[in-house]
Amino acid sequence: MPDQLILEKQQQAAEILKEKNIDMWMTFVRETGNIKDPMLEMIVGTGATWHSAFIITKEGDTTAVVGSLEEANMKSVGTFKNIVPYLKSVKDDLIKVLDKYNPNKIALNFSRNSSMADGLTHGVYLELMDLLKDTDYPNRFVSSEEIVAALRGRKSQKEVDFIKDAIKDTLVIFDEVTGFLEVGKSEKDVADFVKSKVKERGFEMAWDEEHCPAVFTGPDTAGAHSGPTDRKIEKGHVINMDFGIKKNGYCSDLQRTWYVLKDGETEAPAEVLKGFNVIKEAIIRSGKAMKPGKLAWEIDDIARSYIVENGYEEYPHGLGHQVGRVAHDGGAMMGPKWERYGNLPYMPLEIGNVFTIEPRLPIKDFGIATMEEIVWVKEDGVEYLSKPQTEIYLVK
């Protein structure tokens, strides 16, 4: 029984090809055990050792040209209608398949903007051009980036259900962390606790274990994208954690903020509450502005400006990315117009997109306040897939 979700995404890919007026989409790979095109999981469901072409046409026809030793595996995976095995070189069979459809425009997985659409390595690209050098096909290749962005970005109900399910389990673990936090424990202690909870339940981490979860306590932390350290929780620290799981192939990615009460305190001090509330409000405001057709950078700008207007420094990253089979998914990215984000901030939000919203700000002498929620873009606004944090969690 082939994976139904893969067949569904192949069908969606064919529709997107029609919409974008591209005749064929070819995922061309080699030795995926060493380096794996990020699209394979979604549209193929297995890897390949030798040069292999996984072809979807705008009519919805699917053909896999694979090394003969992998024919049986492709049949048993069952996701491709036509399987063309070859022994010594992919060349002749590949050209035969291309000739059969004679496509005018062929999308290939290379993209300056999106890593998800950039699974074709440069060496394999050169090889492919050489294999086809006696044909006209090298002139017909275009980037698959708009197909990949649409296919990964426009989630089906089934995909959203998987993400919701991963979020639910993640929030349970966040609650357990609240009970675990105490003065004297280190960031690493907290991370180890989280990892043990994830393994206990048989989930995977949503990203590299080095910094999943990322845990930060107090004012002198390293900032996002660092792993947990031996730094210990102290009274008066603001703590935040960035953490997600992968369950049934789909990811969550969430952040929460805590405050460690000092002796005699029953709530967080005013400056901590202010920082927390500015984050909360930045999320609410940007979430409200999210609608299909809005450009991604416009949403980033709302949160970024609000934070700066309130006297904090702007966050050194984007407001939010898409989530799906990977923690950083899809095309459009709600980031500022910085060169490092390429064209992703300039893309419009689309119905079916699932985004994080994750501004941050430093609260001087206390630590970093940040929350990360996950929302689903619908016809006239967003639906929250995560139950938002509304008050800073207190640690006694």
Place this chain on the structure above:
Amino acid sequence: MPDQLILEKQQQAAEILKEKNIDMWMTFVRETGNIKDPMLEMIVGTGATWHSAFIITKEGDTTAVVGSLEEANMKSVGTFKNIVPYLKSVKDDLIKVLDKYNPNKIALNFSRNSSMADGLTHGVYLELMDLLKDTDYPNRFVSSEEIVAALRGRKSQKEVDFIKDAIKDTLVIFDEVTGFLEVGKSEKDVADFVKSKVKERGFEMAWDEEHCPAVFTGPDTAGAHSGPTDRKIEKGHVINMDFGIKKNGYCSDLQRTWYVLKDGETEAPAEVLKGFNVIKEAIIRSGKAMKPGKLAWEIDDIARSYIVENGYEEYPHGLGHQVGRVAHDGGAMMGPKWERYGNLPYMPLEIGNVFTIEPRLPIKDFGIATMEEIVWVKEDGVEYLSKPQTEIYLVK
């Protein structure tokens, strides 16, 4: 404490750069959580989100140009001497670092022949060329394939010890499988048993769980690179299994063959023994011929010819690949001169290479005979890292 093995391999890389007369080696990546250059594990020890350059010079200097949010992580990983953080675009800082060394020849990770040296995606390649378009550097790039082949292929004693250790644990599991095999169990039952043993001990699989282990029983199996099926073990079947683990970052990859006795039999029939012994002898002969300087295809040819001379069809793959941090490692590959293997069969064996030897042949009406041993190339021949199978294992 940085990983000592990484520092050792960086040092070795600098020596190889000198030997090959290349001034600098740059591993240029983006969003390694989505697609990861296979060299990062060996020479960096962490990933990166934004465009990042990991540079090793022939003088042994190391510089990482990374997004500012990842500076702290790079410092804590500790494998690069110089860390240059950037905020909005990698461009200026990258050019500054290149100008500092002004290299004439810069190796980049793209290769038509070797997936291990082909971690640079085509989109990131285009981006890099555009970032450097106002400089002369685009004219100075060469493929890193000979550096990668040498660096991955020439194993240190420490690396070989890790591989030996993984092999030892793998052979223990093979022995447990011998006790588990019995008529009526399916290929999937055997694979599940093996997976449970691997997880029990906290190892990883050496390749995709879909076909690690690969288990084949009887005459009508699918052939290599297929996953286990519901096919059941019967009397008179030849069974073989292809399986490896990853332990401490290094892999094993081994195959063994069993025969299921029929009622009244006390040993395998003559035709089964003949097939098994031809495989055994093909391994001994090719192993004996392996010496530094021999071309990889010459070794393949010895085993291939011997098998064909004995009346069997030639195996539809190469005789052996290198093993290390991944199951298919290094450059040179002992395969036939088929186009799909590129230049890998034409490369010479080098001191320190660790190779599998894994011929196969079909025994009509019984199944597939195959063994896979692992050998280490030394100055005047090979040392077996696996204890070779000398007799077909019998299942009662």
